[in-house]
Amino acid sequence: xxxxxxxxxxxxxxxxxxxxxxxxxxxxxxxxxxxxxxxxxxxxxxxxxxxxxxxxxxxxxxxxxxxxxxxxxxxxxxxxxxxxxxxxxxxxxxxxxxxxxxxxxxxxxxxxxxxxxxxxxxxxxxxxxxxxxxxxxxxxxxxxxxxxxxxxxxxxxxxxxxxxxxxxxxxxxxxxxxxxxxxxxxxxxxxxxxxxxxxxxxxxxxxxxxxxxxxxxxxxxxxxxxxxxxxxxxxxxxxxxxxxxxxxxxxxxxxxxxxxxxxxxxxxxxxxxxxxxxxxxxxxxxxxxxxxxxxxxxxxxxxxxxxxxxxxxxxxxxxxxxxxxxxxxxxxxxxxxxxxxxxxxxxxxxxxxxxxxxxxxxxxxxxxxxxxxxxxxxxxxxxxxxxxxxxxxxxxxxxxxxxxxxxxxxxxxx
Amino acid sequence: xxxxxxxxxxxxxxxxxxxxxxxxxxxxxxxxxxxxxxxxxxxxxxxxxxxxxxxxxxxxxxxxxxxxxxxxxxxxxxxxxxxxxxxxxxxxxxxxxxxxxxxxxxxxxxxxxxxxxxxxxxxxxxxxxxxxxxxxxxxxxxxxxxxxxxxxxxxxxxxxxxxxxxxxxxxxxxxxxxxxxxxxxxxxxxxxxxxxxxxxxxxxxxxxxxxxxxxxxxxxxxxxxxxxxxxxxxxxxxxxxxxxxxxxxxxxxxxxxxxxxxxxxxxxxxxxxxxxxxxxxxxxxxxxxxxxxxxxxxxxxxxxxxxxxxxxxxxxxxxxxxxxxxxxxxxxxxxxxxxxxxxxxxxxxxxxxxxxxxxxxxxxxxxxxxxxxxxxxxxxxxxxxxxxxxxxxxxxxxxxxxxxxxxxxxxxxx
Numbered sequence: 068x069x070x071x072x073x074x075x076x077x078x079x080x081x082x083x084x085x086x087x088x089x090x091x092x093x094x095x096x097x098x099x100x101x102x103x104x105x106x107x108x109x110x111x112x113x114x115x116x117x118x119x120x121x122x123x124x125x126x127x128x129x130x131x132x133x134x135x136x137x138x139x140x141x142x143x144x145x146x147x148x149x150x151x152x153x154x155x156x157x158x159x160x161x162x163x164x165x166x167x168x169x170x171x172x173x174x175x176x177x178x179x180x181x182x183x184x185x186x187x188x189x190x191x192x193x194x195x196x197x198x199x200x201x202x203x204x205x206x207x208x209x210x211x212x213x214x215x216x217x218x219x220x221x222x223x224x225x226x227x228x229x230x231x232x233x234x235x236x237x238x239x240x241x242x243x244x245x246x247x248x249x250x251x252x253x254x255x256x257x258x259x260x261x262x263x264x265x266x267x268x269x270x271x272x273x274x275x276x277x278x279x280x281x282x283x284x285x286x287x288x289x290x291x292x293x294x295x296x297x298x299x300x301x302x303x304x305x306x307x308x309x310x311x312x313x314x315x316x317x318x319x320x321x322x323x324x325x326x327x328x329x330x331x332x333x334x335x336x337x338x339x340x341x342x343x344x345x346x347x348x349x350x351x352x353x354x355x356x357x358x359x360x361x362x363x364x365x366x367x368x369x370x371x372x373x374x375x376x377x378x379x380x381x382x383x384x385x386x387x388x389x390x391x392x393x394x395x396x397x398x399x400x401x402x403x404x405x406x407x408x409x410x411x412x413x414x415x416x417x418x419x420x421x422x423x424x425x426x427x428x429x430x431x432x433x434x435x436x437x438x439x440x441x442x443x444x445x446x447x448x449x450x451x452x453x454x455x456x457x458x459x460x461x462x463x464x465x466x467x468x469x470x471x472x473x474x475x476x477x478x479x480x481x
Numbered sequence: 482x483x484x485x486x487x488x489x490x491x492x493x494x495x496x497x498x499x500x501x502x503x504x505x506x507x508x509x510x511x512x513x514x515x516x517x518x519x520x521x522x523x524x525x526x527x528x529x530x531x532x533x534x535x536x537x538x539x540x541x542x543x544x545x546x547x548x549x550x551x552x553x554x555x556x557x558x559x560x561x562x563x564x565x566x567x568x569x570x571x572x573x574x575x576x577x578x579x580x581x582x583x584x585x586x587x588x589x590x591x592x593x594x595x596x597x598x599x600x601x602x603x604x605x606x607x608x609x610x611x612x613x614x615x616x617x618x619x620x621x622x623x624x625x626x627x628x629x630x631x632x633x634x635x636x637x638x639x640x641x642x643x644x645x646x647x648x649x650x651x652x653x654x655x656x657x658x659x660x661x662x663x664x665x666x667x668x669x670x671x672x673x674x675x676x677x678x679x680x681x682x683x684x685x686x687x688x689x690x691x692x693x694x695x696x697x698x699x700x701x702x703x704x705x706x707x708x709x710x711x712x713x714x715x716x717x718x719x720x721x722x723x724x725x726x727x728x729x730x731x732x733x734x735x736x737x738x739x740x741x742x743x744x745x746x747x748x749x750x751x752x753x754x755x756x757x758x759x760x761x762x763x764x765x766x767x768x769x770x771x772x773x774x775x776x777x778x779x780x781x782x783x784x785x786x787x788x789x790x791x792x793x794x795x796x797x798x799x800x801x802x803x804x805x806x807x808x809x810x811x812x813x814x815x816x817x818x819x820x821x822x823x824x825x826x827x828x829x830x831x832x833x834x835x836x837x838x839x840x841x842x843x844x845x846x847x848x849x850x851x852x853x854x855x856x857x858x859x860x861x862x863x864x865x866x867x868x869x870x871x872x873x874x875x876x877x878x879x880x881x882x883x884x885x886x887x888x889x890x891x892x893x894x895x
Contacts, residue, residue: 100680104699118866121686125861127742155716155740156676158686172742174676174789174863176687187743216864223866231895232703232798233868236696236791239680240689240865262570262588266514266653272535272572273590275654282650285518289646302569326569328541328586329601375588377650384646401845403853403872405819405894431815439817447539449588450630451654452532452637454647458817480819481645 074353087364091397106248117214130181144199227397255314339363409441416469426457488767501778505811520662531628544595558613641811669728753777823853830883840871
């Protein structure tokens with residue numbers, strides 16, 4: 068098997084693949100901000116005005132001129148004339164002059180002349196229209212300044228930002244009710260193999276249902292892509308080539324899952340080689356599962372050949388397909404991956420030089436948040452239910468020969 | 482402010498709220514398995530047949546009777562007659578008798594009579610139709626047994642399981658192309674406040690745009706719910722009561738975000754108290770941000786009153802709204818939360834007895850995966866862009882008075 072003579076480590080293989088992509092994708096679309104969850108900004112977004120646009124109180128209290136409270140204390144309060152109440156949702160019709168104050172509620176607009184708010188708890192009503200201030204406060208105290216959240220004209224969201232609840236809220240606060248996002252990355256999925264049938268079909272003896280197209284489609288959806296299904300093609304070079312070429316024309320990425328036999332792998336590599344330049348970049352990766360993974364770049368587009376074993380295909384989908392989608396979306400590549408810190412329950416050994424990804428189940432040790440046991444689920448890479456039973460994957464680095472029971476490990480959630 | 486005399490810790494407050502819910506929600510729907518990503522199973526799902534249904538080879542090699550390889554080695558190979566090749570996707574038309582073998586590819590069906598597969602690399606072609614086997618192998622070696630992935634009749638996915646790529650693939654492998662899931666949890670969102678206007682509107686001075694309805698709607702969507710928008714109601718008890726009652730009739734959960742002034746909070750509490758029994762469970766929580774949060778249960782449904790400050794509302798949405806949705810979906814409550822282990826860059830102090838949630842930005846320390854600095858973003862809880870700039874939240878436990886620079890902390894991704 069000459070293709071395995073020089074196995075690249077996964078990180079190097081991924082970096083090589085990503086370096087060949089024309090990214091980020093240029094196509095964008097304008098969508099409603101409230102429907103943009105999970106989408107990625109296609110351009111820098113600037114603040115059209117400051118936020119807040121007027122100074123606001125952060126407490127219930129009295130709007131004052133700070134200097135009028137100078138020296139005030141419990142034993143020697145300052146006495147201020149109450150001239151009114153700030154209405155919620157309106158600009159006050161008055162302004163604060165020397166020795167005056169006005170009742171103000173949390174979120175209310177500071178009247179002109181006032182520069183601070185004394186909390187209700189630090190005051191007393193002396194008599195009608197006169198307030199005792201029992202504490203000296205500084206200018207700006209209990210106030211949000213104009214532009215304290217956002218200064219007009221600044222970049223509030225850079226290009227390549229994934230929209231989460233906070234980003235959506237931030238745009239709404241500025242009245243930005245539509246947002247330009249990168250169009251979803253189209254990933255064409257091809258299943259190859261004479262033994263593979265559609266899941267709705269009853270397999271004959273010797274046949275199995277297609278699993279990989281569906282696990283990968285879900286992964287693509289989760290990663291911000293749109294899966295385009297090209298169905299099942301027989302183990303035949305011309306059929307595979309034709310379908311792969313069409314997928315590559317119509318999509319941004321093509322993924323072929325093929326059997327794990329040597330001849331199938333060779334055929335996938337040949338097909339990838341024929342689709343564009345430079346063709347196959349990596350044939351075989353120093354990882355388990357997933358050694359037979361093939362990475363290619365054809366005229367600026369990624370083509371990935373994954374092993375047919377469901378666990379290999381999905382794990383290597385996480386390692387290679389998801390990052391390709393993220394790069395094409397313009398997402399930063401050095402963002403943290405969701406993980407959980409856990410304590411490994413048993414020794415796990417690994418071959419030095421090879422990166423291992425082991426499905427693990429997280430078990431709450433003490434019925435307390437944050438105390439997790441990581442129990443490895445061992446099983447052949449054909450067994451999809453080993454992954455369905457797992458909460459995440461444990462990585463054993465290439466330079467390690469294993470991890471010992473009791474060690475704290477990071478488990479990447481899947 | 483009598484309501485703050487007995488502030489509950491957030492964990493206790495949440496447990497109290499969850500204990501009052503009729504959960505999980507009984508309504509379910511049958512949907513296509515390939516569209517079920519993120520949905521939650523409404524019933525146990527059983528395997529209709531074993532997986533695999535026939536013994537399969539995990540390697541390229543020769544199907545043999547293990548006992549025929551007994552004693553075989555490089556220097557003393559066993560010689561077996563090659564009687565054919567197993568076709569992919571079909572049952573072999575022959576069976577393996579004593580001293581016979583057949584060529585088989587990865588994933589191929591083991592012929593009757595064979596009980597193991599010798600890897601190609603451990604064989605040589607002696608002459609036409611005769612194969613040298615250079616290693617003794619055990620029964621079952623390089624074979625997946627019938628039912629090794631799944632035994633017929635076993636529960637493959639329990640009720641309350643969130644569908645991920647692996648679960649979807651597992652169902653497809655068994656031909657289960659539709660799945661019964663819990664209907665989405667309907668969460669009615671009401672914004673209250675005389676100063677609040679719709680984001681598409683240009684606010685007058687003193688007015689601000691509604692942010693909370695949109696951050697919470699996104700959070701609800703992310704958590705497996707469906708947000709139902711009830712718009713903005715004025716600070717007036719009858720109007721708020723009418724809208725909240727309608728939301729509670731039409732939805733599984735109602736969330737009211739109101740101003741943070743004492744009078745507004747009291748009004749929200751009164752309204753929740755009038756909607757059903759037992760009414761307000763918790764009025765004030767020992768956390769920052771979010772002290773004014775109100776939790777209620779009205780005739781088996783959760784009603785949550787959140788502070789109007791955008792950061793408070795969203796952080797407490799994560800603490801209380803998301804868990805309510807998860808419980809109603811039937812998800813296990815002790816599942817790990819996605820987090821990232823990081824090193825805190827500065828000292829952060831906190832008041833003993835109070836739980837703090839601090840927005841932090843994660844910065845890659847050494848351009849290497851897994852080395853993260855957590856930089857706190859300090860800001861008033863009115864500033865939504867402090868959350869938009871954050872990657873996650875750092876929890877400071879009630880019994881701590883702070884966390885020191887350099888400590889390793891878990892940052893919960895938002």
